[in-house]
Amino acid sequence: MARWSRSQVEAAATDAGSLAAARRLARPGPWSGCGANDTLLWGRCQGSGATPYQVSVDLTTPAWRCSCPSRRFPCKHALALLLLWSDGALEPGGALETGDAPAEVAEWSARRAARAAQPTSAPPDPAAQAARLEKRLALMDAGIEELALWLTDLVRTGLGAARSRPTGWWDQIGARMVDAQLPG
Structure with missing residues (x-):
């Protein structure tokens, strides 16, 4: 060299x-x-x-x-x-x-x-990627539906009553949205 x-x-x-x-x-x-x-x-x-x-x-x-x-x-x-x-x-x-x-x-x-x-890893299987994406989108759609129902219930019971709810009550819906893989 x-x-x-x-x-x-x-x-x-x-x-x-x-x-x-x-x-x-x-x-x-x-x-x-x-x-x-x-x-x-x-x-x-x-x-x-x-x-x-x-x-x-x-x-x-x-x-x-x-x-x-x-x-x-x-x-x-x-x-x-x-x-x-x-x-x-x-x-x-x-x-x-x-x-x-x-x-x-x-x-x-x-x-x-x-x-x-060492050989590089094989590219990901497109069919498997599509199946994972479809599963994630279904999970996210279910999360959005659950959030819409929760918001409807919140409005039905009155926004004034929401102020008296404990912090844990608010955290529950946040945790369910994380489980549904909804960002932000």
Whole structure:
């Protein structure tokens, strides 16, 4: 796989904050166990904790995985590893190993490949969809009829009497309309 340019790495960032943090981490110091093959990039980045974060990047899709608690994808660690690789800072003889990926990186890549190879689900059956829609419409029509009867009874007994009804009385019709799958 061809090495990414710095602009390609920057385009992968989801926000400016992650990219700025990645630029600060894009130096060999906090990195160890870095490696690359034709499709994967991996390494460990020492953060503030005792154990370094495990970072993996699939260069073909692209996809990333990191053991850090960040909810951003890619996180600053994945971006920093990509920046180091794109700048050539992890060359063989330096911090970069070539060849086989560590077991956890290979397993992650294999799981991704297996998911991609699975056939997509079949499209829904139009006859079954039509039957479900017909059943729902019948349920909604019955709910409307029940509401019309309830409103008629409400007017017949007098709107003034409705003010003295407890809240639960009003909630009952609302619950029946929810059961009838009537929105709003």
